[in-house]
Amino acid sequence: MKIRLGLVVLMVAAMIAVPRSSAADSSAPRVALVIGNTRYPDADKPLSQAVSDARGVADELKRAGFDAELGEDLSGDAMRRAFDRLYQRTKPGAAALVFFSGFGIQSGRQSYLIPVDAQIWTEPDVRRDGIALESVLNELNSRGASVKIALVDASRRNPFERRFRSFSAGLAPVIAPSGSLVMYAAALSAVVTDNDSAHSSFVGALREEIRTPGLSAEEAFNRTRTTVTRASRGEQVPWISSSLAEDFVFAPGVATADKPTAEKPAAATAPVEAAKPAPAPPEAKPPQAAEAKPASGGDDDKLVLALASDPTVKSLTAQIADKPSDGNAYYRRGQVYASKGAYRTAIKDFDEAIRLNGKDVEAYNNRCWVRTVIGELEPALADCDQALLLRPNFVDALDSRGLLHLKSGRDKAAIADFDAALKVNPRLTSSLYGRGLARKRIGLASEGEIDLTTAKKLDPNIGKEFAGYGVK
Structure with a gap:
């Protein structure tokens, strides 16, 4: 009867740092959880790209030396068990990565990842069945992870949004602990539509950048944002927030020179946001x-x-x-x-x-x-x-x-x-x-x-x- 709110993809990425960081040490654990959820009973049809994107990201991370667990179409219990395993694998000094592709909901100025069996009819149901991104980052921090990176591709028009008397589109800004790097596939409160290709433009650009030797995480994400923004002619602009104190790289090696702008936009055109969290948009009143x-x-x-x-x-x-x-x-x-x-x-x-x-x-x-x-x-x-x-x-x-x-x-x-x-x-x-x-x-x-x-x-x-x- 009402306005529904409200898709989701999350990634917390483990990266390798320059020699001054403990995460750059080859003995430091690099762990990842990659989830692709496609089959939601409330949706008209399965999401076309979530699983293929998750598989592609998992393959990329394994090539970069991550201990990456892949989950597909996970229920709430299965997602919680998968996160528990990630927390157990996260040791002091580790870099931790989580990728989630599916539906996400903004509620109470937080972003929630939604399992395939969630029963979402009211906003309290979101907090009951969903998994809060901020909680994931805080738990990883409490386990001693020195690098916590979240990539969220969950800004889809979802089947739950009209069930709420208040409305908040897209995802909310994240108040993340120090040493975190968060990226959404689209701007705060924005919604994008999947295309017919095997992979989303966001994941396609991301995979290309993180395999670049010597490229810092912030630079890789900046380049991803610029590539996606230009490819979509400004309709999809990824959002980034960073509180990283040191440089981290996915693939060690010597950083390559920038390609011409037409091929590889310079990161200066899309700087990473300041470490302080972005101000939350005003909550919709009932x-x-x-x-x-x-x-x-x-x-x-x-x-x-x-x-x-x-x-x-x-x-x-x-x-x-x-x-x-x-x-x-x-x-x-x-x-x-x-x-x-x-x-x-x-x-x-x-x-x-x-x-x-x-x-x-x-x-x-x-x-x-x-x-x-x-x-x-x-x-x-x-x-x-x-x-x-x-x-x-x-x-x-x-x-x-x-x-x-x-x-x-x-x-x-x-x-x-x-x-x-x-x-x-x-x-x-x-x-x-x-x-x-x-x-x-x-x-x-x-x-x-x-x-x-x-x-x-x-x-x-x-x-x-x-x-x-x-x-x-």
């Missing part, structure tokens, strides 16, 4: 904060003006200006506007997303929900019906249409949709609460009260949320 009443046109204009400086909105607006045919950017900006209460502006963005891709089921569902909130019920019904035609039993569209029926006074139809949604996810708070209201309306007082009580235990604010929709 929609109910702006939903005491449907926004009027004037209120919408004020919200849009206030959001003009929001980093996510600024980035997406720039993407749209540069490429007006980017339906994904319109969709994501619509999500931000909707989560902040700028409903009519959100509808305009969803209109564009659907015009550019008539099968964008998420855009249809989100437009249905926003239209329902502001009382445009008949167009909303057409949108929900279209979403369910494109994806039968789509739980979020069932939940949205249930709310629509509830607002329309069609209580039995609302119960039918909420029942269908709860068969997919018995813990879907909004469907529980909506069904409780509908049951009480038709005289099923005790059954309705059970639903309402259960929903309030899961989310104490659910009643205020529905009141914001004009439903009590």
